Amino acid sequence: MIEIGKYNILTIDRETSVGLYLTNGEDDILLPNKYIPKQYELGEEIEAFVYLDQQERPVATTLKPYILLNGFAALRVSFVNKYGAFLDMGLEKDLFVPFREQARPMEEGKRYIVYMYLDEKSNRLVGSSKTSQFTDNENLTVQEGEEVSLIVTHTTDLGINVIINEQYTGLLYKDEVYKDLRMGERLKGYIKNIRPDNKIDVTLQKAGVEGIEPNAAKILQELEEGRGFLGLNDNSHPEDIKTVLQMSKKAFKKAIGSLYKQRLIAIKDDGIYLAEKDDV
Missing domain, CATH: 2.40.50.140 (Nucleic acid-binding proteins)
Known part of the structure; x- marks a missing residue:
């Protein structure tokens, strides 16, 4: 079929x-x-x-739509009429979101996270911004430490809400995110904690020693792109580190410590250098 x-x-x-x-x-x-x-x-x-x-x-x-059946995406409203809103899904025809499927009244030009499903009565593709009805944390198949796909939905006082594997909801804590995230952005994450009530905490870094590796790799990449020099060290301000590397000062210090032990970098007063034999 x-x-x-x-x-x-x-x-x-x-x-x-x-x-x-x-x-x-x-x-x-x-x-x-x-x-x-x-x-x-x-x-x-x-x-x-x-x-x-x-x-x-x-x-x-052969056009590539922004959203697939039974999936989520952030789409922009093309126009609104007496029947509902019509969202740009990357095709000649927009995705219809009836008023009954709008978590709040949609406005032309604004973007919303929606879920696309096939209406059984009309056999038409329909969108809904009432996304919570399409996620369910009751029967989880993910485990702590597992790599997952994330879709950013919205920010609260606690942190950034995400959809996990297009099935579950989770939370990224604000103090663990060191870059700006946009609604609808897709990224890789890891299950940090599953609480007794099945609420899920996620992180963008692997736990434990493995968590240093992506940061160390990023620093090496910055060094290579900067001709072997990066103007940051242990004494750099946390905001400077966050701006340049999108990581916390704690993660930065662990990463350069690991690279130094591996004799890959030299740490000097003015910053970090790719190591040469005379440096280490």
């Missing part, structure tokens, strides 16, 4: 005046002329996203 709201691997079956017809062996779907690749052959497989066009007919496209 060809799935609406998802990428499908389909075979180019035949050419027509309006485009290529693709098939999965059972069902056919049109890939309009404007989306046809420059080079193709009949019988060749192609990946295409399937959605409903303005006439509510299934159609294939």
Whole structure:
């Protein structure tokens, strides 16, 4: 079955005046002329996203949507009418979010985190900004220390709320984040703590000794890009370290300590240098 709201691997079956017809062996779907690749052959497989066009007919496209079925994304409102809001999802047709699915009234030009689902009654793709109804921390399959994917949703007094693996909700504490995060931004994180009530704390750094490694690698990269010199050391102000490296002073000191022990850097009064034999 060809799935609406998802990428499908389909075979180019035949050419027509309006485009290529693709098939999965059972069902056919049109890939309009404007989306046809420059080079193709009949019988060749192609990946295409399937959605409903303005006439509510299934159609294939090679455009890349900003959101997939049963997924979350931050989308901008194109316009609002008496039925609801229409959000730009990267295709010719916008994603419809009815008023009943808006956590708060949407405004044209603003971005919102939404979930896209297939409405069973109309068989149409619909969005909802009431995202909590599509996450559930009751039955967790993640473990502490596990690497996960995160989507930034909003900031509270405690920290930054995130969606984990597009299934669960979690929290990044403000004092553990050393760079600006945008709503809808996707990034890699780690499960820091799972509380008795199944609330999840996440972090952007690996725990323990392993947590030093990404920071050490970042410092080496900065040294290489700076021709072997970085104007920071133990006495640098925490804000300067945060601005340049997006890490805390504590993490910075641990990282340069590790690099120094490995004889990879030399620490001097004016900053850090890539090590030479005479330095270590």
